[in-house]
Every structure is written in C-alpha cells, then in structure tokens.
Amino acid sequence: MTNSLLPTSIVGSLPKPSWLSETETLWSPWKLEGAPLAEGKQDAMRAAVLEQTRRGIDIISDGEQTRQHFVTTFIEHLSGVDFENKQTVLIRDRYEASVPSVVGAVERKAPVFVEDAKFLRTLTDRQIKWTLPGPMTMVDTLHDGYYGSREKLAWEFAAILNQEAKELEAAGVDVIQFDEPAFNVFFDEVADWGVAALERACEGLKAETVAHICFGYGIKANNDWKATLGTQWRHYEKSFPLLQRSSIDTISLESHHSNVPLEVVELVRGKRVMLGAIDVANQQIETSEEVAETLRKALEYVDADKLIPSTNCGMAPFPRDVALAKLSALSAGAAVLREELVCASV
Structure with a gap:
C-alpha cells in the first residue's frame, strides 16, 4: 500500500551492484553482455525494489538499473542518431562531453523501456514510477547535424517520448517522470518552447506526470x-x-542543503510537489529530524496532501550503503512529519 499522506519516492537512480558495472562511477560500461547482462539487469532491479520496499519508499522505481545514462540510453534506440562519430559539445552551458550526432530524421522503431517496466510491475504491488529524459534535455545532450533547430528537434523528441510514455502507462506504470535539468539553464527556450514540448510528451496520459x-x-x-x-x-x-x-501534474525540485529559497514552491501552488529532502552531493546521512524539518518548512507553501518527500536527484555515484541509508532517512523523516500532521488533525 502507498501512504496517502507524504508518500515517499526517489528521483531516479540508485547505485548499481558491483557485478553489473563499476561502482561510484556515472555512466560506467556494463561488466556483462548478452543473456547474462539481461539477467543481471533484472536481478539488479529486484534488489532495487527490495531495498526501496524494506526502507519504506512508497512509490517504487527501477533505480535506473537497466540504463547507463539517463538520456543517451533512450537515444541509442532511435534511428537517425550516429553513435560512432561523436562530437564534443558544451552540455548545460558548463561542461564539455563527447556525444552522439543527429544525422537524419529521428524515429522510434520499437519500445525502449516497456519490457523493463512490465518486469518492474511484477515485482511490487505498490505504485511504480518510470523516468524518461525531457525533450529539451535530450536536445542539449546531442550534436544536431540535421535539423538545424533546437526547437524543431525538441518537438520530434516530444512526439517520440509521448509514444513511449503511452506504452509505459499501458504496461502498468502509475507515474511517469520527465527529467529536465536543462530548464534551470536555458530560460528563454523554456518559455518559448520548452514547457510546450514537455506538455506534448505528456499529451493524453492518464498516469501522473512529473x-x-x-x-x-x-x-x-x-x-x-x-x-x-x-x-x-x-x-x-x-x-x-x-x-x-501547464498540464503537468507534479513538480520535482532540489531543496535540502541547497540555496533554493523555499518560497519558490508557492509559484506552483495547486500542483503536487516532489520536494528533495535528501542531499545527493554529500555522503553524510541525514537524520530523520533533518529530513522532517526540510519537509516541515515546505508546508508553508504546499498543502500536505500534495507533498511528496523525495531526493534532490539520483544517487548513482554514491557507495551503495550510503544511498540505501539515505533511503531509510527519507522514509523516517517523512514518518516523523506524517505523525505530527495526523496528531494535529485529531
């Protein structure tokens, strides 16, 4: 069962087991291949679900155990993208990376994550969430040698993402999250076409969108x-x-140990809010009271029935024991505040 008040969720990634890929390393190559890799990914997903359940997480994800990279793993399943002749680009206007290049019309020939999502659905009776890259962040993680327009490419990706999201919903996914860190960088594009492209990716979905x-x-x-x-x-x-x-149901933001003024949450009043109450840039394990206090302060700007305690971002770079301890801290802190709210209502 999912807690109806302050249901907990992680944003995305958890560390992969050491037998699957290099630990504490983002985007590490797989250590297995072929059938053993497929089996290993499923075993890693089983472990991720078990640990989330044991540690009190209400909305279960796959921990991104089947993906190397939150954007390019999706893109590599699309036609029109050349992964052999990579180009160096400036991502998010702050660091260079060697990325694939769009060389033709991008198309999704087959589902990307749907079979993985079907498997996740068999592992738990709780609500499940799946994450996809957002259109603008996809555009910013590529070299475009074909469309000549970031906006035009974003609309193509939005339509493709919508196809995938609808099939994920049909596979039993309750919550579909789109990751758009580019929204914190390219403000003019966000206003011009970024939000609209994201809405296109969510068009027609009955699943909750984040x-x-x-x-x-x-x-x-x-x-x-x-x-x-x-x-x-x-x-x-x-x-x-x-x-x-917009038509997006839930807004997820970084909060704990950040310099984000909490009053910005007031700007999305009426939406559900996934509030980051776990720091992903520091290996120090939060206490339950620290988590509860971050969430408590947010209640001035979001109604309790719309607050979802979460992590600031993914935890793939952490040692596994640290990430799992932070899961426990998240659920313990939510439980502290949940009890306070229930007692106050009696």
Whole structure:
C-alpha cells in the first residue's frame, strides 16, 4: 500500500551492484553482455525494489538499473542518431562531453523501456514510477547535424517520448517522470518552447506526470557551477510560473542543503510537489529530524496532501550503503512529519 499522506519516492537512480558495472562511477560500461547482462539487469532491479520496499519508499522505481545514462540510453534506440562519430559539445552551458550526432530524421522503431517496466510491475504491488529524459534535455545532450533547430528537434523528441510514455502507462506504470535539468539553464527556450514540448510528451496520459528540474548529480562539474550561483538559487522562478499553468501534474525540485529559497514552491501552488529532502552531493546521512524539518518548512507553501518527500536527484555515484541509508532517512523523516500532521488533525 502507498501512504496517502507524504508518500515517499526517489528521483531516479540508485547505485548499481558491483557485478553489473563499476561502482561510484556515472555512466560506467556494463561488466556483462548478452543473456547474462539481461539477467543481471533484472536481478539488479529486484534488489532495487527490495531495498526501496524494506526502507519504506512508497512509490517504487527501477533505480535506473537497466540504463547507463539517463538520456543517451533512450537515444541509442532511435534511428537517425550516429553513435560512432561523436562530437564534443558544451552540455548545460558548463561542461564539455563527447556525444552522439543527429544525422537524419529521428524515429522510434520499437519500445525502449516497456519490457523493463512490465518486469518492474511484477515485482511490487505498490505504485511504480518510470523516468524518461525531457525533450529539451535530450536536445542539449546531442550534436544536431540535421535539423538545424533546437526547437524543431525538441518537438520530434516530444512526439517520440509521448509514444513511449503511452506504452509505459499501458504496461502498468502509475507515474511517469520527465527529467529536465536543462530548464534551470536555458530560460528563454523554456518559455518559448520548452514547457510546450514537455506538455506534448505528456499529451493524453492518464498516469501522473512529473517534471523533475534539479541542479544535477553531485559531480565536480555541477558542484563547481553551484559554487558560482551565489547565496540564493532563484532559477525556479523562471520555469515554475509556466509549469503552474501547464498540464503537468507534479513538480520535482532540489531543496535540502541547497540555496533554493523555499518560497519558490508557492509559484506552483495547486500542483503536487516532489520536494528533495535528501542531499545527493554529500555522503553524510541525514537524520530523520533533518529530513522532517526540510519537509516541515515546505508546508508553508504546499498543502500536505500534495507533498511528496523525495531526493534532490539520483544517487548513482554514491557507495551503495550510503544511498540505501539515505533511503531509510527519507522514509523516517517523512514518518516523523506524517505523525505530527495526523496528531494535529485529531
């Protein structure tokens, strides 16, 4: 059963087991191949579901155990993209990376994650969530050598994502999350076409939709960028008013140990809010009271029945024991506040 008050969820990734890929390393190559790799991914998913369940997480994800990269693993299943001749681009306007290039019309010839989602559905009776990259973030993680327009390519990706999302919904997925860290960088594009493209990706879905916008994994490039942002990170003020008027159901943001002013949550009043109450840039394990206090402060700006305690971002780079302990801290902190709210209502 899922807690109806303050249901907990993780944003995305959990560390993979050491027999599947290199630990504490983002986007590490697989250690297995062929049938053993397929079996290994399913075993890793089983472990991720078990640990989330044991540690009190209500909305269960696959922990991204079947993916190497949150964007390119989806893109590599599309036609029109060349992974052999990579190009170097500046991602999110802050770090260079070697990325695949769009060389023709992008098309989805077959489902990408649907079979994995069907398997996840068999592992738990709780609500399940699946994450997909958002259209703008997909565009920003590629070299475009064909369309000549970031907006045009984003609309193509939005239609493809909508196909995948509808099939994920049919496979039993309750919550579909779109990751859009690019929304914290390209403010003019967010207003011009970013939110509209994201809505196109969600068109016609009955599953709950989530827009996840964060400041990235706790890697050096992101941490160095954060150090330049000053004492208040007010980026959400650009996208939240637009998202508040959008068809997206839930807004996910980074909060704990960040310089994001909590009052920005007021800008999405009426939406459900996935509030990051676990730091993913620090291996220190939060106490239940620290988590509860982060959530407690947010209640000034979001109604309790719309608050979903979560992590700031994914935890793939962490040691496995640290990530799992942080899951326990998240659920324990939510339980503290849940009890307070129930007692206050009696």
